[in-house]
Amino acid sequence: MKKQGRGIATIMFGFGYGEGFPDHAIASAEIEEGGKILIRTAAADVGQGVLTIITQIAAEVLKVKPEAIRIIPGDTHLTKNSGSSSATRQTFFTGNAVKEASEGLLSNIYHYASIEFRSNHVELGIKDGYIFRNDNPKNKLSYWELAERVKERGDSLKAEASFFPRTDIPDPKTGQGKKVYVAYTFVTQVIEVEVDTDTGIVEVLNVYTAADIGKAINPKNVEGQIEGGTVQGIGMALMEEQVIKEGITLNPDLTSYLIPTSMDTPHFATLLVENEDSEGPFGAKGIGEPATIATTPAIANAIYDAIGVRIYHLPITPEKILKALKEENKRGNKEGF
């Protein structure tokens, strides 16, 4: 018999390394020859899209098209430390560093342009990579022309910034601290499942997600993180387990360690809660890790809702479900305590 159920889970995730661990990102922005603005950062794009995010941030601040931004691949000798692509920290940390570096570069553009135009900053306008006096917009200088003039003055048009917020080391006896993590991301998922009580097989039908991410720099990217994280969560909940017995892995390949396929993916509906009140760039918070956390418990709760038994050991395999149902039939009560 097939039974449907619905479960909810709400999670928090304190992101960044936190706990007083030095956590910072360094980035620079410079006008380079060939009509590009070069951003240097060592932030690793593992697929999550940080290079796209910082392109958007730099383009926004510097008022140029994203195509004008160039980012070089990470290289210990050409880029400075941006910290790791982990701890859900890159949008917040490197995003802020790139924003500040871009703002620094913009300030320098105003500074040198005000010398060229013999004006003060408020009289200057900026559009699409050009700077001009508002009273005479036709007499304009591109960033790259300005960079040439700056070079003639023996200077260069660039800026570097770092973002290095403080956190506190928690008291070792109590774990208490004033600011242990820079900020928290919150996610709620409601998940609907169908359980086949003959075979114990669970199908995840629908996933509804609301995520408090402060501000989505790129909404599609955020959705992609949530969908991908959710499907990893489906794997954790229902099928993934590296079986290590007496130190030996019994299933060291993708034939026997199963991850979800396209056939296992559910329908998604996602809503982003954007209060824009975080200290991240444009109010953004991280989503990488929080995207996967709520899924497993929401599925566990949905299975309980469907069949009235609860599984305490992951993954919730068909055999665990059938076994629990059998025991449940014998006992005839709920929750089991």
Next chain:
Amino acid sequence: MSKLTIGFIINGQKKTIETTTSTRLLDLIRDDLHLTGTKEGCGKGECGACTVIMNGELVASCLILATQSDGAVITTIEGIGDNECLDPVQEAFIETGAVQCGFCTPGMILAAKKMLEENPHPDEEEIKRGISGNLCRCTGYQKIIDAIKLAANRLSSKNGGRSEKDD
């Protein structure tokens, strides 16, 4: 292990190449021809990253001996689209955000292309089945499915066909 010479057509080019009896088609494509868009994710036909089209069929190149490709016609991701003109499936992958780490992408695009050739108007279940031999660990598949729907729509309107099926 013995050495021998084989010939085949890959991405429209004839090649004659010396290989061995213990070389897989995947090794030939990557190590000898340096067509590195074809990836190795598992080596056991489970992940689909090594997918190519051989003699009109979608295949896992890690499960084929190089010698078995003698006389075959092969298309890899490098044989699809170019800088000036991407394939509609490639375009759709970019537009819908179907690319994250990108490692599954070449195989996924070939699977999608092949499916759309055989079934220009797939519904969602057919799409899922068509790419079920290609694992993706990043996207949760949804944006990939969206991309294939978008490409199907565009291809069929270009061909004057009917619009996408409801699912």
Next chain:
Amino acid sequence: MTERYVGRNVYKVDAQDKVMGKAKYPDDIYFDNMLYLKIKRATHPHAHLRRIDISKAVKLPGVVKIITADDIPQVKNFGLIIKDQPVLVGIGQKMRYMGDALAIVIAETKEIASKAVRLIEVEVEELEVISDPLRAMEKDAPLIHKDGNILATHYLEKGDIKKGFAEANVIVENEYRTTFLDQVPLQVEAGVGIYDEESGFIKLWVASQWLHDTQADVAQSLGFPKEKIRIIQPVIGGAFGKKEDISVHIHLALAAIATKRPVKLTYTREESMIAQSKRHPFIIRVKTGATKEGYLTAWQAEVIGDTGAYASSGPAVVHKGMYHCTGPYNVDNVKGVAYTVYTNNTYAGAMRGFGTTQMAFAYESQMDILAHKLGIDPAQFRLQNAYNIGSSTPNGQILTHSVGVKETIKKAAEIAGWKGGLR
């Protein structure tokens, strides 16, 4: 102010290269005259290495060199937090899990390297294999590392836990267990290394989630100045925590130095799963109290995290899990302890959620069980306990801004058509 690019679905800047198959991942890099490496790995999960015989392997035509621990006495252990992981296990030293490296085989082709690995003979003196963290914590358990099997203990204490449970009308207590997971990034560990004799530079093309940290670890292990280790990031191919640790890096550097030729090492999927980090299995014992009106009063958690044979980021993972033990809910009285425990399993490190993913399974199950016991709608129960501005986390951090948790509960319930009547 409306933004032009922020908040918009700008196309991924690297997507075009990826859809065309042009993006260069670590395994896609080739040099002329390149050699291939394979690693001979442990033959037992817990044993002293007594003898390693490479004589047959070295004679195989096409084998250029085989490096064992004897060849590299100067090389030091590595590790993300604690330097407890050997580059190669030497004679008289211990192998602590099946992924430990015993020898680096360098050959003209992958195939020859694979053959040669199988020709290496190893003799070991077997020790008790500790696969269960509860066994590892027992007093008579043999030590995997000399300072004890409990690598780290962390504590959490807020309010008065006794008082909290005294105030509770309902208490639920359960044990939850999670298992080893693999991150399964589709690109396995791979890379290419070059040593430039003249400048003394080592160049590595290896994916890393944190370039500069990896550089520092490689440098300290090899005894090189940091600036002589240059790491260039290829396109990564997925990570999810698995590419924080050292994998091919030091072996590539050693082989490049030894041969003065470009060298390449790509793990098999099997090797990646056995040798490289896992998600920690947690045993979570948790006790939660609430009033009959449905407000949480006390939360107690004990966590045992199996970190396998080496520390990696284990101590940080396990206690971060504990620090999130209550989820986003107001609880005045919290108590916790977290043990990070060595075993002879594959070492566990970072994976998406860093300990909090395992913990959420426990706390959100507890919340559900409580809601059912109290007869309160599960969404409503979460909503009435969820953080506000001014709430205090288990660490006692007062949240001053950006607390949208209640909004997420309301919105998720709304789009799901949750019929519970949230207040």
Next chain:
Amino acid sequence: MEEFPQGLQNSKDFSGGDSKKCQRTVPCQGYFAPQRIEEALEILSRYGKEIKIIAGGTDLLVQYYDRLYEINNWLDLKNIKELKEVKINKNQMIIGAMVTHTQLESSEDIKTYYPVLSQAAADIGSPQIRNRGTIGGNIVNASPAGDLLSPLMAYDAQFKLQSNQREMIVPAEEFFIGPKKTILQPNQLLTRIILPLPEEKTYGCWIKIGKRKALAIATIILALVVKMAEDNKTVKDVRTCLGSVAPTPIEIKEVRKKMAGKNFNQLDFAELGQIVEDKISPIDDIRGTREYRKDVAKEIMINALEEIDSARRERNY
């Protein structure tokens, strides 16, 4: 900026191939791809155990992953056209050993006469695997979880085995002797699969339980084929074949006794399910426990009987 070493620029130039004609390999040292069965048998007789037969390669290359060099000689059947045919000969269906799962899945004849086999082929692995994997390979590999094996047994399949000395035809049931073990001799080739054309009122049901929906190796397989008498009510004969519950695919013969001659309406499905559960003795492995397999065997037997019942009733109208 440090550039990545590029692929082709740094490597050997292969453009030399353009001027030459696309060459085909003739049988040569280490790799043989004959065009006729007789040639293949001749090569086999010469090499015996020293040659590996390769059909689709979807099992073999997994098995020999990372040590393909251990195989010195390959006999590739890809060029033997007659092994790729599906044809009806009088009252028999003849399927060549090189017929792929995709061919099986899409063949209208197979779909009509042997729906259980057709569905089993459709449920194998993935498109990539179905395009290469063959029925002959699936049989010869003899995995206890082999998807096609139970359906073949359920349809009373026979296998034609040929050597250059003689040929023989064996029932599927006698072919499998253990996990990955068959009676096939090193000098023999499985060339054809022979299925009797089913009688008109034959019903079938295919159930595969795996741990995920695609690319799954079966935890348990059930192929149930029921032949009804003219009245469409009386059971004439039945085959209840299971996979992944024993070292070889098996038939539960006790079900035959219980069902034959009975009116389908009066069958006790739960009892029949229980027989299946009682008669199998599966093991615990990574894909499922013994207990789970026994429990599920019963349930899917009941489900299969229900499905056949409703198909049967549909045909009455």
